[in-house]
Amino acid sequence: PSKPGYAFCVNLLDFCLALSYQAADSAQALAAALHTHHRSRGFVMRGKHGQPIQEGYRRTLQHALQWYGVLQHSLLLETDLSVRAAAAAASAGTPAAAPPDLGNSPPTAAPDDAPLHPPRQVDPYLVDRCPACFGGFEFGRRLDRGGDVHIAGDGNFMHRRMRSAGLCPPIAMEHRLFIPDTFVDAVGHDLDTLSARGPRSYVSEVPDAVLKNCGNSYTAADGSKAKTPGDVFDDTGLMAFVCRHDIPIYLCNIATPGEQQKFFIAGLIWILLHMPDLATIVTFYDINCVSWKMLMAYGILPDWMLHRLGFATSILHSYGHQWECQLVFNPRLLLGVGLTDGEGTERFWSRLRGMISILRQVSRDRRIVLLELHTDFVARVIRGDLGRWLVRRGKAVETRQWHAQAEVTSSHFSEAYLREQWSAQKSAQLSVRHTAPQLREQLDAVVELQEQIENLEKSISATASTFRRRTRAATRAAAQDTGDGTAARRGADAGGSQIALLRDTLRALQAQADELYGALNVGEDFPSIAIYGREFVKLLVMTHDAKELARAKVIARLSELDRLDQAVGGSGTPLGTTQHQKVCRTMRKRTPALVNAIQRYNDLCDRLVQALPQGLDFPLPEKLPVVLTDLKDNTALLENVWLGGVPESNAAWLTDGRVRRAIRALHTLDRCREESLRLELETKQIFGWFKRKTAALHVALQDPGSALLVF
Structure with a gap:
């Protein structure tokens, strides 16, 4: 001014x-x-x-x-520039650290697309942002050992700006937080161009059908789905990238109706460009499996960049992913990632939730300024608390590691044996079952029929309740007016005939489903389990389909609960009273169908136990709890009913519940050990950064040109 x-x-x-x-x-x-x-x-x-x-x-x-x-x-x-200049002067003449040995890790640069410049140092902005993550000098840690840095990304469509707020003159301010829109648009253009050429061939541990189902489970995977009306809002949201300590690193402005992949991929490229050429990053995203598939299929990144990235899903979004996907992308099952949960963006949105209403009616440049100032404040507060964070984390890891070690010890299985069983389980569950196409069509038809049967049962129940209510009202009205209930009885007869027609249709569908189950050829379609008999295999397939239906209903209920609790993590504003009551009424209506689906599956589990031939062993499915809070953390919900034969070798992971519990405890034990090593490394990096910062401040204070710093 x-x-x-x-x-x-x-x-x-x-x-x-x-x-x-x-x-x-x-x-x-x-x-x-x-x-x-x-x-x-x-x-x-x-x-x-x-x-x-x-x-x-x-x-x-x-x-x-x-x-x-x-x-x-x-x-x-x-001030930062003065301190950096002093640090450079203080460290002049110090030899650069030699690059570490990557061991058996993939090459970081291919001969045909290697960078033409020498390896860069990490951006000083990142070092000052989080010295625990970026304060070291050695980069190139293998991805199966956790990589150098953990970065989580997520989009939020509540931080939007209305078109009617207008524009303002440019504000003279240097922005370090926001990724330039031109860079994001360029990445999006390249992505569209490569996608138009069609996917290339690549090797994937997870079947494509599984990744497709994961993409269908999340709206974030559908970039064309509008989350914000574009005619009302021009800036529709934000994409945030945070380190594993919840410190915001970069923000990306979203101006599209949906959460397109270009924002997350552009953020990864931007971070890689500000890191040394040997640095490795483990990324966390709620649909990271879909992002990995897109990067592999369309070759957006060169190999020397792609080999430096690891991919994991956010831990609290795991229930929406198929079990085969979690075997590869779940952070609790990945080597090296420790106890990083990838949910730091949700905690960052919680800190930023108060800005939602303020930023709706401000000009575009002022919105960017306010977000940068507020985010810088959040980053400084968290950075100042890193020491206490490391202490708290270390104590929590010790307690968790002790319990996991006790669980493994009490199982009386060696760690080597449990790792062997886990390797066999992962290999067996990731192998694609070559089911006959005709059988696959029959199973899909049965699942579709079961859904139609459930919908028809709900329609019959709702219709019967409506007709009973209307009949009672009509009878009372007719008795008060004429004393004759003939018209009411005729209406009741008509309603009864309609309900009878619906029940006939239901019986026809049930008979059709029984015919499809009866058409299964045990000897040809399931040769590996034909020895168990036709009745057992039929019940096994019915149990498989019943669990798929129950799992779909449970996931839908968990999604509804997320909508009710959308303001808890700061990702959105609280629902109004009307919307809250509407969601609750919808959940109450669907509760009987959810309970019936779980009970139907549990009943089939009991029938399987009785139908198992004597003298034979088979990995029978576990029953599911009816209480929703128990279902959310129940790993049995995500496991499919086993339709293959029992392996000839010792498959204790499949038949022994003690082994499965011990394997889960071993995973926790491994993650705790990895977390302890990372905490030790981060402590050293913070102390090193603090000593360098103190020395640089001492040199800068002696410089007569640092008047602003002294002031």
């Missing part, structure tokens, strides 16, 4: 900024409070003609806070 009309005390501006960071109060609310405070003490603001001013300090305080925040941001940048 060239001609400010008001002067505000710097202490007042500091207090207002601190309050806005902590409570997300808008400048308008602060100005109104200041205006009311002055009026109550007799200081009434008046205009040129003596009339009282109603708005008070609204615009002037907004402008003062905006430019004061920009000034503070600029001073911090100048």
Whole structure:
């Protein structure tokens, strides 16, 4: 501002900024409070003609806070530049660290697409952002040992801006947080061009059909699905990238109706460009399996970049993925990732949730400025708490590791034996079952018939309740008017005939399903389990289909609960009373169908136990709890009913529940050991960064040109 009309005390501006960071109060609310405070003490603001001013300090305080925040941001940048220059001078002449041995890890650069420049150092911005992650000098840790850095990404469509808010003149401020829109658009253009050419061949541990089902389970996988009305909002959301300590690294502005893959992929490329050429990154995303498939199928990244990336799904989104997908992408089953959960973005959205309403009606440049200032504050607060975070994490890991070790010890199985069983389980469950096409069509037809039967049962129940209610009302009305209930009885007869027709249709569908089950040829379709008899195989297939239906209903219920609790993690605003009651009513209507599906599956499990021939052994499926809270953390829900034969070798993972429990405990034990090693490394990197920072500050303070730093 060239001609400010008001002067505000710097202490007042500091207090207002601190309050806005902590409570997300808008400048308008602060100005109104200041205006009311002055009026109550007799200081009434008046205009040129003596009339009282109603708005008070609204615009002037907004402008003062905006430019004061920009000034503070600029001073911090100048300070960082001075300290970095001093650090460079202090470390002049120090030989560079030799690149570490990558062992048997994939090559980081292919001969035909190797970078033409020498290996870069990590961007100082990233080092100052999180010294625990980026403060080291050695990069190139193998991905099966956890990689160098863990980065989580996620989109949020609540942080949007209305078109009616308009634009404002450009604000002179250096932005380090936001990835340029031109870069994101360029990545999107390349992605569209490569996608139009068709996918290339690649090797995948997870079958394509499984990855397709995972993509169908999440709306984020469908970039064409609109999450925000584009005619009302122009900036529709944000994509955030955070480290494993929840420190925000970069933000990406979303201007499309849906969450397209270009935003996540552009963020990964942007981070790689600011890291050394040997650095490896393990990424976390709720649909990371779909992102990995896209990168492999269309060759968006060169091999020297792609080989430096590991992929894992966020832990709290695991229930929406198929079990075969989780065997490869679940962070609790991946080597090296420790206890990183990939949900740091959700906690970041929680810290930023107060900004949602404020940013709806601000201009575009002002929105970017407010987000950068608030995010920088969040990053500084978390960085200042890294020491306590490491201590808390270390204590929690010790407790968890002790319990896991006790579980493994009490099982009386050696770790080598359990690892062998886990390797056999993973290999068997990832192998594609070559089911005959005719049998696959029959099984799909049975599942479709079961869904039709359930829908028809719900229709019959709802129709019967409606007719009973209307018949009682009509009977009472007719008795009061004429004393004759003939018309009501005719209506009841008509309703009864319709219900009878629906029940006939239900019986026909059930008979058709029984025919399909009876048409299964045990000897040809299931040769590996033909020795168990036709009745047992029929029950096994019915149990398989019943579990698929029950699992789909449970996942749908968990999604509804996520909608009810969408404000808990800060990813959205709380539902209104009307919407909350509507969702609850819908859930209550679907509860009987959910319980019936689980009970039907449990009944079939009991029948399987009785139908198993004597003298034969088979891995029978486990029953599911009816309580939803128990289902959410139940691993048996995600496992398919075993339709293959029992392996000739010792498959204790398939037949012995003690082995399965011990394998789960071993996974926890391995993750705790990996977490302990990473915590030790991060502690060393923080101490090293602190010593270098202290030495650089000492040198900078002796420099006469660092007047701003001394001030």
